[in-house]
Amino acid sequence: MIYFGNVSKYYPDGTKALDGVTLSISDGEFVSIVGHSGAGKTTLVKLLLGEDHPTEGSVSFDSVNLAKIKAKDIPSHRRRIGVIFQDFRLLPNKTAYENVAFAMEVAGRPDDEVASDVPHVLELVNLGEKMWNFPKELSGGERQRVAIARAIVNQPDLIIADEPTGNLDPINTYEIVQILKKINDLGTTVILTTHNKGVIDNLGRRVITMDSGRVVRDDVKGRYIL
Amino acid sequence: MTWTNTKRIIKAGFMSFWRSGVVSISAILMMTIALLMIGTTILTSAYLQSTLGDIEKKVDVNVYLDVSATENDVLALKQSLENLPEVKEVTYTSKEDNKAAFIELHKDDELLVRVFDELDDNPLRPILKISAKDPSQYGAIASFLEHDTTLSSGGASIINKVTYKKDIIDRLIKILAGARKVGFSVAVALVLISIFITLNTLRLVIYISREEISVMQLVGANSKYIRGPFVIEGVIYGVVSSLLTLALFYPLTSWVRNVTGNFYGGIDLFKYYVDNFGQIFIIIMGSGITLGVISSLLAIRRYLKQ
Numbered sequence: 001m002i003y004f005g006n007v008s009k010y011y012p013d014g015t016k017a018l019d020g021v022t023l024s025i026s027d028g029e030f031v032s033i034v035g036h037s038g039a040g041k042t043t044l045v046k047l048l049l050g051e052d053h054p055t056e057g058s059v060s061f062d063s064v065n066l067a068k069i070k071a072k073d074i075p076s077h078r079r080r081i082g083v084i085f086q087d088f089r090l091l092p093n094k095t096a097y098e099n100v101a102f103a104m105e106v107a108g109r110p111d112d113e114v115a116s117d118v119p120h121v122l123e124l125v126n127l128g129e130k131m132w133n134f135p136k137e138l139s140g141g142e143r144q145r146v147a148i149a150r151a152i153v154n155q156p157d158l159i160i161a162d163e164p165t166g167n168l169d170p171i172n173t174y175e176i177v178q179i180l181k182k183i184n185d186l187g188t189t190v191i192l193t194t195h196n197k198g199v200i201d202n203l204g205r206r207v208i209t210m211d212s213g214r215v216v217r218d219d220v221k222g223r224y225i226l
Numbered sequence: 227m228t229w230t231n232t233k234r235i236i237k238a239g240f241m242s243f244w245r246s247g248v249v250s251i252s253a254i255l256m257m258t259i260a261l262l263m264i265g266t267t268i269l270t271s272a273y274l275q276s277t278l279g280d281i282e283k284k285v286d287v288n289v290y291l292d293v294s295a296t297e298n299d300v301l302a303l304k305q306s307l308e309n310l311p312e313v314k315e316v317t318y319t320s321k322e323d324n325k326a327a328f329i330e331l332h333k334d335d336e337l338l339v340r341v342f343d344e345l346d347d348n349p350l351r352p353i354l355k356i357s358a359k360d361p362s363q364y365g366a367i368a369s370f371l372e373h374d375t376t377l378s379s380g381g382a383s384i385i386n387k388v389t390y391k392k393d394i395i396d397r398l399i400k401i402l403a404g405a406r407k408v409g410f411s412v413a414v415a416l417v418l419i420s421i422f423i424t425l426n427t428l429r430l431v432i433y434i435s436r437e438e439i440s441v442m443q444l445v446g447a448n449s450k451y452i453r454g455p456f457v458i459e460g461v462i463y464g465v466v467s468s469l470l471t472l473a474l475f476y477p478l479t480s481w482v483r484n485v486t487g488n489f490y491g492g493i494d495l496f497k498y499y500v501d502n503f504g505q506i507f508i509i510i511m512g513s514g515i516t517l518g519v520i521s522s523l524l525a526i527r528r529y530l531k532q
Contacts, residue, residue, distance in 0.1 A: 049444065072448075079446035089441045093245045105234050106447035150445065 001027045001189065002048070002158070007057035009043050009213075017043040018054070019213035025191065027157075030184040032200050033193045034224055035210035041193040043213075045162050048191075049081065050074045061158070079107045082151025082159045086166035088143040090135040096122060096146045097131045103150045121149045125179060141172030148179055158189045165196055173199065200224040231451065239458025249431055250463070256427040257467035257514065258474070260420035264513050265475055267413040268506060269495055274409045276498075278402050285361050285398060287368060288389045289354040293321075293347075295384040300352050303384065307356060310370065312363035317355040324350040351386060361399050364390060421517060428463070428521040432456060432529065439529045449530045456522045464518030468511040475499055475506075 002025040009018040018040045025031050033041050046052040047059050050069050059066040064077060090099050097118055104114045122131050125145035135143055144164060151159055161180060165173040177199050184190045194200065200207055200223065207222025208215055217225065243250050291300055300318060307316045319327075325348050332338045358364050368390040432439075435456075442452045479496040499506065 051444075075443070075446045075448040077446075078444060083444055089437075089444065091438050091441055093242055093438070102442070102447075103445045106442070106445055106451055108228075108231070110230065 001025065001062055003058075003060045004044070004047075005058045005060075007047065007054045007059060009040075009047070009052070010055045016213050018047075021057075021210075021213070021215055023208060023215055023218065025189065027189055028184070028187055030181070030190045030203070030205040031192070031208060032203060032205060032222070033191065033208045033210060034195070034200060034226065036226065038212075039210040040213040041210060042162060044210075045083075045160055045191070045193065048158075048160060049083065050077055075106070079154060080157050082148075082154070082156040084144070084147050084151050084159065084161040084164045086163035088135070088140075088147045088167075090143060090146055090150075092135055095132050095134055096127055096138065096142075096149075099135070099146055100150045100153050103153055107154050109154075117153060118149075121153045122146075124152075125149045139172075140167050141169070141175065144168060144172070144176055145179070148176070148183075152183055152188070156188065158191065159183055161190065161192045163193055163195065165194065165199060170198075177203070197224040231454075235451065235454030236458055238455035239462065242455055243459050243462045246431075246459075249434060250459075253427050253431050253463050254467045254470065257424055257463050257518065258470045260423045260517065261467055261471040261510055261514055262474065263416045263420045265471055265506065265510055267416045268509060269475075269479065269499065271409055271413055272498055272502075273495060274405060278405060281398065282361055282402065283357070285358075285364070285395055287356045287358075287364055287371075289356065289371060289385055290387040290389070291352045291354065292384045292386050293349065293351055295352060299384050300354070304354055307354065307367075310367065312358050312360075312366055313356060314359045315357045317357075319353045319355065321348045321350050321352050324348075324353065361395055361402065364395050365392065368392075420513075424517040425521045425524060428460060428518070429525040431459075432522070432525040436529050439526070452530065453523070453526055456526050457519055460518035460522030461515055462518075464514035464516070465511070468514035471510055471514075472507060 004021050004023050007018050007021045008016070010016055021040070021044070033044065035041055043052065047054055047066060048061065050066055054067050057067070061077070061080075064073075066077075069077060091102060094102060100118045100121060101114050104117065109117075119128065119131060122128055125148055127142060127145055127149065130138060130142060135146070138146065144167075147164075159180070164180075165176055168176065173196065180190055180192060181203070192199075204221055207217070207219050207224070209217035209219075209222070209225065211226075289303075291303075297320070300320075304316050304318050307313055325342070328350065329339055329342065356367055358367055368388060371385060371388050439452055476499070479499040483494050483496040
């Protein structure tokens with residue numbers, strides 16, 4: 001379902017972010033991408049989101065060719081993907097409820113669905129009590145759970161978690177990874193990029209290791225080896 | 227754009243306005259300053275127009291006619307003057323009218339009135355007061371009066387004296403033209419500055435929200451959906467600051483009236499403001515909303531490029 005075919009990405013300053021990457025990810029997989037900073041993990045994520053285009057090669061998501069996607073088709077493409085970031089990226093002027101509802105509203109879902117689904121999803125991530133709090137009133141772990149709720153509320157085909165635990169303590173990290181596993185168990189493809197050795201070693205799922213823009217290992221039941 | 231989306235965009239605009247607190251207040255204050263400048267432009271140009279108009283009205287040519295001139299002669303002269311294209315109006319004051327005015331003016335001076343009454347004949351001359359359409363045309367009218375012999379009855383001119391102060395009128399024409407030019411340039415400058423202030427204020431407001439805009443894009447919001455609430459906020463800024471501006475002009479014009487009341491008898495700005503409130507309301511509110519919407523659209527454009 002996701003395919004990178006000999007993808008390279010060069011930036012104008014001469015940096016080689018990706019260098020001939022070929023890989024495919026099937027539906028329902030839980031794939032971790034590991035590597036040092038600058039290994040190309042985030043570039044991979046950006047290409048999948050249509051935030052950036054490859055210099056060479058092709059990137060496809062189902063039938064969509066992301067190397068040639070038009071600006072006007074990007075919003076609808078992004079609604080098929082739930083994204084979770086290290087810095088949460090919540091809307092600061094909206095409550096937890098409104099942040100999640102926003103994702104449904106942009107997808108054009110009707111009011112009654114929004115009213116019934118948002119509390120439900122926030123309950124799932126254990127934030128039922130704090131639905132009406134603003135992000136600044138929540139802890140790091142709670143904010144990340146709001147971000148997860150926002151990512152899953154539209155039942156996307158793919159969840160991308162880009163260093164989701166980078167700002168969290170071990171207990172919150174454990175909780176977030178458990179939630180991601182649960183999402184994957186329900187059938188959603190998950191791509192996780194991380195630096196956290198403990199997380200990878202406990203998952204026991206496929207691990208893609210990157211270095212200097214190249215894929216250097218791809219193990220079905222991988223461990224964090226760098 | 228469905229009704230649900232429109233409703234959501236309007237609601238999001240109001241909510242963001244309310245929750246942005248200090249940012250919204252500063253945007254409103256800046257826009258109020260801009261609108262005050264536009265309002266001041268309207269009021270000062272009205273004041274200038276009326277004052278210059280008043281001065282123009284005070285310029286005229288008085289034709290003093292011979293005491294012997296008959297009513298018919300005078301009316302014939304009046305008629306031919308009125309036929310001139312340069313002439314706006316000719317007012318005729320007869321000997322009797324002049325006498326009545328003289329007696330009225332000096333009614334407390336019994337001696338003078340009695341002397342006047344005892345005269346067999348009325349020594350006051352009939353007067354024709356000529357107003358031109360434009361002050362620069364007085365020269366032409368004056369030379370017509372001097373040279374045109376058709377005005378005389380029976381060969382002798384009935385005109386005794388023409389008061390026409392060429393230097394003063396010429397200087398006045400220059401001053402009036404200069405004042406209008408300066409007034410217009412100041413108005414254009416003030417309006418440009420106010421557009422600039424609003425544009426930059428909203429640019430800052432949207433700059434503060436740039437992270438939010440990128441988050442909205444990541445969640446899959448299309449450009450219209452992101453732009454909408456900012457445009458609504460622009461409208462709210464416009465409406466609130468217009469109301470504030472209109473409210474401020476009330477005490478301001480009243481204060482100006484009190485300060486300048488005995489200084490020059492031009493128009494009463496307070497009265498002008500109250501009498502023309504409808505028009506001024508539409509201009510200020512219209513400028514406020516237009517400035518708000520256009521500035522928002524221009525400011526957000528660069529953040530919506532994918």
